[in-house]
Amino acid sequence: MDVTRIFEETHEGLCRYLYRLTGDADLAADAAQEAFVRLIQKGPRAEEPRAWLYTVATNVVRDHGRARTRRGLLLLRAGDRVPLGDPPADPSDRMEAAETRARVRRALGELSEKERTALLLREEGFSQKEIARAVGTTTKSVGTLIARSLRKLASRFEHEWEEP
Amino acid sequence: MMDPRGAPHLDDAGLLAVVDGDAPPAGRTHAEECAVCAGRLRRLTADARAVSALLAEVQLPTGFRTPVLPEVPARRTGFGAPVPAQLRVAAGVLVLLFAFGAPPVRAWVVEQAERWAGEVAGLLGGGGDRAATAAGSADEGSALLLTPAPGTLEVVVERPDGILRLGTTDAPQARVEAVAGGRADELVRTPGGVRIRNLAGPPAEYRVLVPLEVTSVRVRVGDRARSFTAQELRAGVRLDLRELALRAAG
Numbered sequence: 001m002d003v004t005r006i007f008e009e010t011h012e013g014l015c016r017y018l019y020r021l022t023g024d025a026d027l028a029a030d031a032a033q034e035a036f037v038r039l040i041q042k043g044p045r046a047e048e049p050r051a052w053l054y055t056v057a058t059n060v061v062r063d064h065g066r067a068r069t070r071r072g073l074l075l076l077r078a079g080d081r082v083p084l085g086d087p088p089a090d091p092s093d094r095m096e097a098a099e100t101r102a103r104v105r106r107a108l109g110e111l112s113e114k115e116r117t118a119l120l121l122r123e124e125g126f127s128q129k130e131i132a133r134a135v136g137t138t139t140k141s142v143g144t145l146i147a148r149s150l151r152k153l154a155s156r157f158e159h160e161w162e163e164p
Numbered sequence: 165m166m167d168p169r170g171a172p173h174l175d176d177a178g179l180l181a182v183v184d185g186d187a188p189p190a191g192r193t194h195a196e197e198c199a200v201c202a203g204r205l206r207r208l209t210a211d212a213r214a215v216s217a218l219l220a221e222v223q224l225p226t227g228f229r230t231p232v233l234p235e236v237p238a239r240r241t242g243f244g245a246p247v248p249a250q251l252r253v254a255a256g257v258l259v260l261l262f263a264f265g266a267p268p269v270r271a272w273v274v275e276q277a278e279r280w281a282g283e284v285a286g287l288l289g290g291g292g293d294r295a296a297t298a299a300g301s302a303d304e305g306s307a308l309l310l311t312p313a314p315g316t317l318e319v320v321v322e323r324p325d326g327i328l329r330l331g332t333t334d335a336p337q338a339r340v341e342a343v344a345g346g347r348a349d350e351l352v353r354t355p356g357g358v359r360i361r362n363l364a365g366p367p368a369e370y371r372v373l374v375p376l377e378v379t380s381v382r383v384r385v386g387d388r389a390r391s392f393t394a395q396e397l398r399a400g401v402r403l404d405l406r407e408l409a410l411r412a413a414g
Contacts, residue, residue, distance in 0.1 A: 007233045015230065020222050029229035037234050037323070037363060100221050107218075123219055127186060128177065143177020147208060150180075154211035157218060 003040060006049050011036070014053055017124050021116065022061055023105050031060040051126065055134040058117055107156045115149040122146050174201050179208050232324050232386030232409045234363065307341035308351040308358060314377040316391070318356035324385045324409030326367035330392055330401040333373035344369040357381075367405075385409050 011032060018028035035057035039049065108116050114135050121131045132142040171194055174182070181187035182195045182205055195201045317338060321328065326345070333339060340351050340358045345368030350361040360370055374381060374397060382391045388409050392401050 004233060007231075011231055012224075015228060016224055019224055019228070020219060025225060025228055029231060033231040033234075033323070036231050040234060041363075097221065100218075104218050104222055119215070120219075122184070123216060128181065128184075140175075140177045143180045144175065147176035147180045150208065150211040150215050153218070154214045157214065 006039070006053070007036060010050050010053055013124055014057060017054065017120055018057055018061060020108070020120050020123075021058070023108075027061065027064060031057045031064070034060045048130070051130045051134065054121060054124070054126070058121075058134060062113070103157070107153050110156065111149055111152060115145055115152070118142055118146050119149040119153070171198070173198060174204075176208075179205055183209050183212050227410070229324075229406055229410060232388060234322050234386060307339050308353065309337040309339055310353050310358065311336065312338050312357060312374065312378055314379070316356075316380045316382055317358075317372075317374055317378045318354070319372055319381060319383045320354065320357070320359045321362060321370075321383065321385045321405055322360065323362045324388075324405045326362060326405050327369040328383060328401075328403040328405055329369065329371045330381055330383075330397055330403065331371070331373050332376055332378075332394075332397050334376070335373075336375055338375060338378065339371075339373045341371055342368050343371045383408060 014035065015028055015032050018031050019025060022028050022031075035053045038056055039053060108119075111119065114137070118131050118135050121134055122128075126134070128139050128143050128146070131146070132139045135142060135145075137145070174191060174195060178187060178191050179195065179201065182192055187195070195205045319328070319330075319340075329343070338358075340360075342351075345366055352359045352361060358372070362368060372381065376394075378397070379394050380391050381397060382389055383403060385405055385408050390403070390408055
């Protein structure tokens, strides 16, 4: 197993996925780092290290989310507080981009944890089979889950843009 | 549901497979020929494109703390490390003597056990690494003392977390210690300096004081490294290990 190659090929996408999943740059960075530490300490048990890394990192986030929920800081509310992405230079563009990101964040927050995870894993190019393994369900169910999430999210935005 | 020719309509998973290009030929053909499925497919494709475009708005911000590839020691030390076979045999003999021996024998066993406990603790505490390097050095409390060669001393930190303070000392030996936190960490001598094994536990603050003969200190986290000159060391350096992991220099 060439860990350096896996790291080079995976870390950017993994961080992006975790950042979209959590809306929290520090948590995303910590979860990605933890996944790579575990990769080196234990090695992937599956044949596909990329899928293994994403699954481990998702579990790290999930465990952290549970702890946060216990403290009353719900992940769903994070979108209102946490800035997402780089602000554009122009103030009006910055406001618009920030608003778009906040809407994306809120919309993602309205999905269930499983829907959000599956949707974002698909966006990173994973197959239904790999996503099913990561979220702990069957391939058929995960296809239904993702299709439903896509409809929910798209419909949510259609309505948002229609609002004055 | 069936199409006019009697074939079942695609379910959501089947339609998504068509969108993602993973569907079998029969599924693709059906989606093209069945008006119902073709309509659903167009809608799902549009939704998927819209969602991808929206998610593209959320990219990693500048300054995002990129992970580094950690170095993990191949050999375990500390609690849980392999116990030498001779020690296992000796411990077994002691247990048998204590269980079946007369009172004077038991007293001798207790005395031997207490004496050996110190030696065993030394062996399990990573003493192998320490004995192998930096001849003539000794530890003081939780601090690690080492006699570095003149020139550059290398400090390797395994996880990019915590604060590292660098400075100089008039003492002949370099002193490395965790000044805040870092209870679970190990400070291990290496041929070039010291390795801070900080993979477990919360971020800590470490201090490395080097003798004046050391002309520079090189700090490395994964493949990122930065060197500090004697002048900088004399003035004192406070290094955020996360920052170091973000940019390579010197």
